Amino acid sequence: MFTLRSLVDNADLDLHLLVEGRPGALDEAVVWVHNTELPDPSPYLGERELVLTNGMWLEHAEAAEFVGNVVHAGAAGIVFGLRRQMPRTPRAMIDACAAAALPLVEIGAGVPFTAVTRAAAGHYAAMRQSSLLGMVRRGDALATALSQGAGASGVLEVLRRDYDVPLAVVDRAGRSVASAGADLTAEQRAAVAERLGDHPPPLEIDLGDEEVASVFLVGAIGDLDAALLCLRRLRDLGDGERAALEQAARFLSLETAKQQAVHAIELRFASELLDMILSGPQRSGEVPGRLRAFGVDPSGSLAVVALAFTGAGAPTLPGLTEAVMEFFLAENSPAAVAGGTGDVVAVVPWRRPDTDLHDLATRLAGAVGTRFPGRAAVVGIGGSAENAAGLKQPLVRSREACHVLRRRGGPPVATFAELGTHRLLLGLHDADTLRNFADVVLGPLREHDAQRGSELVRTIRTFLEHGGHWTATAEAMFVHVNTLRNRLVKITELTGRDVARTEDRVDLYLALEAAEFYG
Template structure:
């Protein structure tokens, strides 16, 4: 006998089914198979039993019910007609009860069932139909009890796994004890939190995350696997009123047994507890990390800063490196998921670190006992991981250098955040730079509001560009080339393939249109900053 459990947070529904084979296996019923029907028919689920002597029971027989009859309809319908009507009701089969008047099953009934592909069983005269009903009822009771016991046992095992800190992997281990299914737990940021029998790559994990972002999330997802495209069943894992992850089974819902679906749904609810717990811990850690950065910036409470760093596993007495991460763009972009990924990366690299997420950047303070030139290499590897996790977005990292100990963190922290802010405003510039590597003009531009910068550039270079558009001239290109060649007349003329006198005429026209003379240092700085503002 098979079982199906459908469980919601408030009620437990247990639907149990039996098969013809399970009835035949009950020796007390003395059932004999006369027509087995199509292959596998004896193992198909049966809804219930229905005792009838109507020549046409089809209006009353439910789908997959087993019809019990003594053949009293024989005077009103032929065996073929009766079988056709039973077949019309899509019944599971017929059990013919022998009695003194019919000591054997009519051959025409056997023939009709064989022609219709309908299973036919025979029951001895000594066994009443009520005994069949009682046997079925007993099976239901037994299976309901077994299902409840199984559900409770699995619930206890899941609760134990979570309480002992086994996490999502422990939940999957419990599931795999009863069901050999390919499983994974993926969160909405595309991180594979656990896997058992399933190996999802980054692209597949991102596809799951994209599915979780839909409202409502789908019940199934198409995933590209090595063996081709497959439908995977998705069981949402919610925490704090939202869908934060999913339990994925690399099988379609139609390929799962009801008991397997029930077990997956139950596990998803326990995973919700685990996700909520992790989120609470992360929120507390982020709050403490943010408070620590405020202490560093304020320049006081040095002893408390050291103590908090130690709580994160960071050696406050040793060298500390600082860098800030963000997504580049003209406006501040959300850093959602960036702090978690940075923490995972540094943990996997075996580097104790404090990671604090903010609205515009993510700051990492880490123990650093390597040469300082290796810090940019670490940041580049981290950015590669970020770009894989968030395709289509560009991440940047500003390096603040290395402080000898916790008391010297303030300046590296300021430098890291300022460098990150400059890089964030440069969509095509370098992705990793230290504070000292950035030109002074870049740092100055990074301190100015982006709208102010665009207005400054537009006002100063607007007449120049209008002239180029109207006359088809190359004054802006000439100015860029002149500044790129450090104001050297001959080198600029050679680069533009023009005579020096032509260059002088163009620069004179630029001075007329902009009011800035490239021969004056302060005017040349204005023109240089106006051009540089476009990439900041």
């Protein structure tokens, strides 16, 4: 840092300190030097600049007036240059600087102001070179840390070698990615995650208890993914510290992009496993190898569970798959976890009774619910299979059980068999068969509704939901009973199924359920 003291200590400049100014003034940063002979240089003088003057203005202004103008501009101090006509600094100048607590330095008549300017330029050049060398050295260290797999923790460790500041990395889901000298509470991390959703993102975040963190954004592939936090206010950080933190944030962005790419590959890898299981014999030979890649023994007993949030059509949230993965890591259990648009499926080794799956599923729902406050998680249990060859049925059952729980609410955990025998039968058939069955039965009603603007599909669904009671159905649909009777006659005419016959009602009900089951 270029300071007045560094100038005074330079023996080649023949400088003499006349007034020290306020405490610490000699050690504060000087931005640049400014040569002037104007009585009032304040309009042209920058803050923290050092004034160089020969006192030519003394013919037009008093020393106190000149010094007052310099102080008003926020200058760092004055260097008064002696000359043949003025062999010593005027006493009025010394007294004015002392009264204003402004540093005053005297320079000999044989030393030109250009020598001071060259000294300042040389000092700034050395500082700039040192800063660049430090940035290059730090960049090499950061690159080495990432290439060796140290991740975000390695980046913070490199920073802490140069700057003793508390640091943390928090992602947009409020999770702690890494920390060094900072221990954020769950509430503080949640506050960070919420503020990262602001547009534009904040420069500082209030963490409560009079603690404020400076924010350096971490992004990948055009998105904001996390924040590097320094538990210091921006105004309390030096230029070097800011530059280092910004540099570290860029390296963290590279690490985030790499992790996202790896994670995307893992998710696709896991999703392909589900496709292999559902494909049946065509790809069953690939399933064991894929399970081994996740550390799951395909030759042993395996269980399947599916998790989602309540609410019809509720999508999965960013971070849900990771939350399920972290649960099984905490359980010290290998698992193949795959996320879809509506649920997350986990295939895990299971050598205990199926009844114990309830306890596992309950803990899983609780752990995920804690990670996503305000959301209710449900887990469908598909049961177990002797080995990888028998995974199709547990997989279908777990997803269907999860689907029903998500729509109906009620208990957060259930097995497929607990949710109704007709859904058990539906789950035993492949999707194409069920779609074809629904199309055959409901197709004529859908076509009539599309052409005439009628509500035959809604009518039969409401009729069956109300147990075949005419009055209750008519009231639910806000129509007259005669209107309902005419609609049911048309349904019988189009489908060939009489709603008064139990077996025909079953066909219509299963067609509606199959249509909803497989879309």
